[in-house]
Amino acid sequence: MSKKSSILAGLLSATVAGALLAGPAAAAWPDHPINLIVVAGAGGGSDFTFRLLARELEKAGQPINVINQAQGGGIVGYTTYTSAKPDGYTLGQLSPFAQFKILGQANFTTASFTPIALVNVDPAAVHVAAKGKLKSLGDIVAALKKDPASLRISCGGTCSASWDIPFVSLMLAEGIDVAKINLIPASGSAAGLQELAAGGLDVVLCSIPETDALKDAGLIETVAVLSATRLEKYPKVPTAKEVTGKDVTGGTWRGVAGPAGMDPALVARIEGAVHKAYETSSFQAGMKERGFGTTYLDAAGFTAFIKAHEAQTRQVMEALGVAKAP
Amino acid sequence: MVIGSIFSQLADPYLWTVVVISAVYGLIVGAIPGLTALMATALLVPFIIFMPPLPAVASIITASAMAIFAGDIPGALLRMPGTPASAAYTDDAHGLTLKGKSAVALGAGLFSSVCGGLISAIILTSSAPWLARAALSFSSVEYFWLGVLGLSCATFVAGPSLLKGLASLLFGLFLATVGLDPVSGMPRFTFGSSDLMGGLGLIPILIGLFAVSELMRNANAPAAGEAANAATGSVIRSSAGLMWTHKIGILRGSLIGTLVGALPGAGSDIAAWISYATARKFSRVGRKTDEDGAVERIMSASAANNASLGGAYIPATVFGIPGDAITAIVISVMFIKGINPGPTLFLNRPEVIYGIFAIFFVANLLIIPLGIACIHSFRSIMRLPTTVISPVILLFCMLGAFSVENTLFAVGLVAVFGFVGWLMEANQIPLAPAILGLILGPLLEQTFMTTMLKSQGDLVTFFDRPIGGTIGVVTLAVWTITIGLKVFRPGDAIEIPAAEQGRAE
Amino acid sequence: MKVNDVIVGGVILGLGAFVATTGYMLRPPRHLAYGPGFFPMLIGFGLMTVGALIAIQALSTLRGSSWATVPEWARSRGGLLRFAIIPAAIVFYIVAVGPLGFLATATILLATIFAVNGVAARRGLPLALGLAVVVNLVFASVLHVPLSWGVLEPFSGWLIW
Incomplete structure (x- = not known):
């Protein structure tokens, strides 16, 4: 009994000491290892991006544990780091999150996080079978205008996520009755693309680098990318704006964030470290090699960015009729 | 170009270090009664997760092939099969040992294991690319039917009671539905917990059901008793000649093993049982009760259990569908490594896939020197007291689950499913069908739902594609026949005694 | 049962x-x-x-x-304890690994099970400590599994290689 209470006392005093040290903590950061939660499985694009970033961040003097918690589409990982102490030693990946609350899965809002910096944006793209009837984004829009349910469109992963939200947003701008669109979830972009090649689908939405192999085999083609300008690595793919005239962009993005309530001085210090890591040539080259985009936004810019993300997601999901009744 | 790249990959000293360490590890785990090849694989995960793709997969292949073979050693010497896959011929092998011929029993197991492994590797290498090309035209309809066909294997692993096997299968299917629904994203059976929203991980459940429940069952078992019987003598001299005499048995076992291994959900233990039963029923030599008959049966079954490993990689690499629980782990490791199994793998990264196939040949040839060394050092391995070993294994079980999922919740799952597994075994509910359900559940549901979304609710779509419709009809026929046989001729359909099925006593 | x-x-x-x-x-x-x-x-x-x-x-x-x-062993207290210690050890691990750290938790866990299994404390305790150190080094230091360091947290920067 006495042993137990002494452990408790020790824990309590550690917590109190931690609270007292909060002020000068910003200057000392980092003085012990940092946990960085990645809300995706090891080996994927997110894991790659954050391991690359962590390798550069470690030069600040402390090891970084990259911890993959992909369960529940990332809900488990977001829960882990948003409920951690806002001391700068538990950070996490922040990627599209607004759909969780709208679907009634979890309660994350902008207020759940302390955004630190955005490091990557990958635009969504529209892919069709090489031998199919659809040859361009114009064909797809025309077919959907005629009958919104006529095409089988794969979300390239779960629906109401990075790839289909911007696409539906574009179709909304075109005046199509999006609630009737036949959106089909896939267990991943690879599965969706293979099914596209097998003739089981008409359109797949996902990022461009994922389609390289099947494109080389002459099985599929990319008809449009939802970004402001054409991508450096894929100069032949037109943007959605060039084809339709509607300026709709979107896709997935990855940034560093912490739990809500972090000290602004600490945020500034961490942001400085992230920016330095982002600027290194090894991070830039590593991202370019895998075909991942690099875009930087500081803490203020990233906060505005995720607010816009929340608004776009809500608008699209309400139009789709998938939002949970409040 | 691909061949050149395979050889340059195989020349990597790091790869060889990994392969040799995994081989020794697999032999040790396989030779300890109660520890299965499956557990050896599950415990490897935290180590290989940090390796490059080829060494990671090579490590599993080598360790599992070694463990399956090594299960023969305590089976022959102590009448305690090291892995369930050796259970079929334990009595025959132990009988030879009692006659002072343990070298013959072990040699027969060793060389037929190598042959079985090599033959299945040849079949794998030559047929997988061809199957992969065919699989590129598979849509969700075909995958759905393959999943249903895979479920029919539950009747093979069901043990004596079909009803209890089905209960276990349905339990596994239910476990797979916990978490977010893949189609609508609605939480199911989560009770508002974010941990449950993440779903129940396969590996923690696997470790709980198989390893921890085994530890609980053995907690009060008497310590491994008498020392190994009889001198082992020269393994090579006493059995190399027998290979030619029993070549038909070995070939038959290898083919059965590859085929059974390739069926989704049926693994090395089932392959060994079926091959053993075939040798006993249909072979002139295998029917005999003398030494010759025993050697024939050992060789057929031992070739089959190693051959099944190669066979299991056919659906795994071509369709991403696990042939058994070991390949289920391999598939998740491959995903983690960014080499997503499926037909596109053969287009994307042929050098990786052929590198993996090459490892099969290497691993099976390595069985000869390392296996002989293992047989000779077996006594010292058996001398480690279980009172010390089992707590360490328990610690590894927790670490294994934690390293895969990175949550303490996963460690809790290990405890819960350890207890559930122990209760199930005590009440003759087989564990294997539950794992089968857990693996195939998400595949079935996702393909069914997406097919329905694509056809907008029209069920006819399951039969109107030529390949899909054919597989569908075949599947329905297989289900009708197996259930019909079980119901109308109980006891006669499958001869897998309850006690041996699924575990080694 | x-x-x-x-x-x-x-x-x-x-x-x-x-x-x-x-x-x-x-x-x-x-x-x-x-x-x-x-x-x-x-x-x-x-x-x-x-x-x-x-x-x-x-x-x-x-x-x-x-x-x-009820199985034979469950009638004796020792038998019941040898059985129950397995799930109990896992629960202990989940509760203790955060505050105490892996090293201490694993040592206590192994030493307790050794004792229950009848291994003398004189041998069991050093064995448990040694094993815990080795496992901690292999998994946390070399393989970077994020095991909790507990009380060692402030120094863990030097312990991760």
Whole structure:
């Protein structure tokens, strides 16, 4: 009994000491290892991006544990780091999150996080079978205008996520009755693309680098990318704006964030470290090699960015009729 | 170009270090009664997760092939099969040992294991690319039917009671539905917990059901008793000649093993049982009760259990569908490594896939020197007291689950499913069908739902594609026949005694 | 522990009823022909059927068979302890690994099970400590598994290689 209470006392005093040290903590950061939660499985694009970033961040003097918690589409990982102490030693990946609350899965809002910096944006793209009837984004829009349910469109992963939200947003701008669109979830972009090649689908939405192999085999083609300008690595793919005239962009993005309530001085210090890591040539080259985009936004810019993300997601999901009744 | 790249990959000293360490590890785990090849694989995960793709997969292949073979050693010497896959011929092998011929029993197991492994590797290498090309035209309809066909294997692993096997299968299917629904994203059976929203991980459940429940069952078992019987003598001299005499048995076992291994959900233990039963029923030599008959049966079954490993990689690499629980782990490791199994793998990264196939040949040839060394050092391995070993294994079980999922919740799952597994075994509910359900559940549901979304609710779509419709009809026929046989001729359909099925006593 | 198949069937039946009703209550958010509750309902009905059949089959042989058989070892306190220590150790690990750190937790855990299994403390304690150190070095230091360092947290920067 006495042993137990002494452990408790020790824990309590550690917590109190931690609270007292909060002020000068910003200057000392980092003085012990940092946990960085990645809300995706090891080996994927997110894991790659954050391991690359962590390798550069470690030069600040402390090891970084990259911890993959992909369960529940990332809900488990977001829960882990948003409920951690806002001391700068538990950070996490922040990627599209607004759909969780709208679907009634979890309660994350902008207020759940302390955004630190955005490091990557990958635009969504529209892919069709090489031998199919659809040859361009114009064909797809025309077919959907005629009958919104006529095409089988794969979300390239779960629906109401990075790839289909911007696409539906574009179709909304075109005046199509999006609630009737036949959106089909896939267990991943690879599965969706293979099914596209097998003739089981008409359109797949996902990022461009994922389609390289099947494109080389002459099985599929990319008809449009939802970004402001054409991508450096894929100069032949037109943007959605060039084809339709509607300026709709979107896709997935990855940034560093912490739990809500972090000290602004600490945020500034961490942001400085992230920016330095982002600027290194090894991070830039590593991202370019895998075909991942690099875009930087500081803490203020990233906060505005995720607010816009929340608004776009809500608008699209309400139009789709998938939002949970409040 | 691909061949050149395979050889340059195989020349990597790091790869060889990994392969040799995994081989020794697999032999040790396989030779300890109660520890299965499956557990050896599950415990490897935290180590290989940090390796490059080829060494990671090579490590599993080598360790599992070694463990399956090594299960023969305590089976022959102590009448305690090291892995369930050796259970079929334990009595025959132990009988030879009692006659002072343990070298013959072990040699027969060793060389037929190598042959079985090599033959299945040849079949794998030559047929997988061809199957992969065919699989590129598979849509969700075909995958759905393959999943249903895979479920029919539950009747093979069901043990004596079909009803209890089905209960276990349905339990596994239910476990797979916990978490977010893949189609609508609605939480199911989560009770508002974010941990449950993440779903129940396969590996923690696997470790709980198989390893921890085994530890609980053995907690009060008497310590491994008498020392190994009889001198082992020269393994090579006493059995190399027998290979030619029993070549038909070995070939038959290898083919059965590859085929059974390739069926989704049926693994090395089932392959060994079926091959053993075939040798006993249909072979002139295998029917005999003398030494010759025993050697024939050992060789057929031992070739089959190693051959099944190669066979299991056919659906795994071509369709991403696990042939058994070991390949289920391999598939998740491959995903983690960014080499997503499926037909596109053969287009994307042929050098990786052929590198993996090459490892099969290497691993099976390595069985000869390392296996002989293992047989000779077996006594010292058996001398480690279980009172010390089992707590360490328990610690590894927790670490294994934690390293895969990175949550303490996963460690809790290990405890819960350890207890559930122990209760199930005590009440003759087989564990294997539950794992089968857990693996195939998400595949079935996702393909069914997406097919329905694509056809907008029209069920006819399951039969109107030529390949899909054919597989569908075949599947329905297989289900009708197996259930019909079980119901109308109980006891006669499958001869897998309850006690041996699924575990080694 | 072996219980009568009537109970086994009943438990499966009950699980099936729970799964089926929960599945029935899941309403799809969009007009899907087959919503998220469809598969759970199928599975639930399957479990109910199988459970009922197991129970009915067992009812016919009920006479003379006991409701539950407690295994021999469970009658002795030592036997019960050797069994219960396994799940208890896992629960202890989950509770203790955060505050105490892996090293201390694993040492206590191993030493306790060794003691329960009859290994003398004189041998068991150093063995437990040694094993815990080795496992901690291999998994946390070399393989970077994020095991908790607990009280060692401030120094852990030097312990991760």
